[in-house]
Amino acid sequence: MRRRLLALLCVSACLLTACGVLPGTGGPDRRTVTVWLMKDSASQEFLDRFTEDFEHDHPDLDLDIRIxxxxxxxGKVEAALEADDGNGPxxxxxxxxxxxxxVDGHGLLDLTLESAAKWGRDDWLPGLAEPGQQRFHQYxxxxxxxxxxxxxRKDLFEQAGVTAPPATRAEWLAATEKLNSGGNQGIYLAGQDWYTLAGFIWDEGGDLATEDGGRWEGALDTRAALRGMDFYRRLQSLGGGPVxxxxxxxPQAGVFATGKVAQIVAVPGLARAVVQQNPxxxxxxxFFPVPGxxxxxxxAVFTGGSDLVVPxxxxxxxxxxxxxxxxxxAEWDTELARTMNYVPNKAKLAKSVAxxxxxxxxxxxxxxGRATPSTPEWAAVEADNPIKxxxxxVLTGADPATEARRAARRITEALTVAF
Structure with missing residues (x-):
């Protein structure tokens, strides 16, 4: 009788395992999802918690996160997208x-339906969403x-009588001019900080390049872009940044730490490096947002960050x-933002980092926020950057309109060669 009972228990256990009823047993119905994430994007503690929660909610899936x-x-991603052996991420x-x-290599899954119907695509930060979209398809x-x-520097603002962070670009110029005295630099702004320039151009309604019928052309010579450059010139002159x-x-962190500099334009995390160099x-x-x-x-500012894609x-x-x-x-995106001091992917989630x-x-x-022109050929522009x-x-006295036309033409040529 005892032998028969043991046999029945063994048969029952095998049936349950084969049907996938016992999660975590490695049965044939479980699938592994391989995820490639970049180093330092998320802490190991965050990844451990996410994995445990995800596998609990999806008992048929195992996560294999590879940093x-x-x-x-x-090159590694391109090779993975081209492989067809089923062993990639x-x-x-x-x-x-x-x-x-x-996207240009046709290696990504079109996630338009999921993003539009379930994930609130219209609420995403444009600087993250726009580069991930090609011809109205979200990848x-x-x-x-x-x-x-x-x-x-709060102390230098106080010494100059600037009692509050400026709320507009006009106020910013006026405050920076007051700060640029007594041996202090009102701002340290390098002459070729083109990401910061891009924000001023976007704020004026201009762009670095524009698309027409699938063809991209440089746009630095538009009136809006020239206004952005003029503001950059005026702001940059209120300090000793190299042109x-x-x-x-x-590195501007070192200049800010050791010099009498009132302001820099940088990601907030750079402040840690400044304090390390000058406790x-x-x-x-x-900190305050770049004024509009x-x-x-x-x-407007250049938005960096990460998207997730599926081969x-x-x-x-x-x-x-x-x-x-x-x-x-929302749950894990805000948790990541709080853990790593990031901005969540939707403006309405910003309260999580307030x-x-x-x-x-x-x-x-x-x-x-915005991103650089959404074309794979933009890398050709940055390789020999005519914007710099x-x-x-312009900062050394050349005619802005003439130089803008030349730079726009070089951008067009770089995009056309690849096109």
């Missing part, structure tokens, strides 16, 4: 401006964002979509 290095990731984190080059799903703000170098030559500035740094033309509306040839389509839905959904001054300023600006040369020439 990748940013260096060389472009099912979900990939990519930089928001990288999405167009992967990249916004995950998190980061962008520039103004980091300022023929960008913000990394020398005396602990508690003296504040009108009060109550921050200026079109994935063997775990439904599981991959479930992972994207969970990671980019308690951190620098991140709150970043989130306010992200609502007006244009900026230096």
């Amino acid at each position: 990748q290095e940013w260096t060389g990731i472009g 099912d979900v990939i984190e990519v930089g928001n401006t990288q999405v167009p080059q992967y 990249g799903i916004p995950w998190y964002a980061a962008n520039r703000v103004v980091i300022y 023929a170098a960008d913000e990394e030559h020398p 005396a500035l602990e508690g003296e740094l504040g 033309k009108r009060a109550g509306r921050p200026g 079109v040839d994935t063997d775990a389509r439904e599981g991959a979509i479930a992972v994207v839905a969970a990671l980019t959904g 308690g951190e001054e620098g991140v709150a300023a970043m989130a306010a600006g992200a609502a007006q 040369d244009y900026m230096t020439k």
Whole structure:
């Protein structure tokens, strides 16, 4: 009798396992979803909690999260998208401006229906959503964002009698002029900080390049773009930033830490590097969004960050979509933002980071954020960036309109060669 009872128990256990009723047993109905995420995008503690929660809610799925290095990731992703052996990733984190080059190779799954019907596509930050979209089809799903703000020294503002962060670009110029005295630089702004220039151009209604019938052309010579450059010129002159170098030559964090500089334009996280180099500035740094033309509306800024994509040839389509839905959904997206000091993928979720001054300023600006032109050929422009040369020439006295036409023509040529 005892032997018969043991046999029945064994048969029952085998049947339950084969039917997938016992989760976590590795039965044939369980699928593994392989996810590539970039180094330092999320903490291990966050990933552990997410994995546990996701697998609990999806007992038929196992997550295999593999961390990748940013260096060389472009070629690695392209190779994975071209492979058809079924061993590649099912979900990939990519930089928001990288999405167009992967769409161009027809390697990504079209997620338009899911994003429009279930994920609130209309509420996404434009700087994350627009690069992920090609001809009204959504391939990249916004995950998190980061962008520039103004980091300022509270003590120097107080000494200059500037009692509150400026709310408009006109106020910003006036305050910076007051700060640019007594041996202090009102602002340290390198002459070739073209990402910051792009924000001023967008704020004026211009663009770096525009598309017509699938063909891209440089647009630095439009009146709107020239107004953006003129504002940059006026602001940059209120400090000692080098006109023929960008913000990394020398690194502006070091200049801000050691010099008498009242402001820089940078991501909030740079403040940590400043304090590390000059501990005396602990508690003296504040943040505000890059001002816009009108009060109550921050200026446009370049939005960096990451989107999630799904290879079109994935063997775990439904599981991959479930992972994207969970990671980019309100619960886990806001949790990531709080954990890593990011901006969530929707402006209405910004309240989740309101308690951190620098991140709150970043989130306010992200609502007006943009990205570089959504074309895979834009990389050809940045490889030999004519915008930097244009900026230096204008800042050293050349005619802006003439130099803008030359730079716009070079951008068009770079895009046309690849086109």
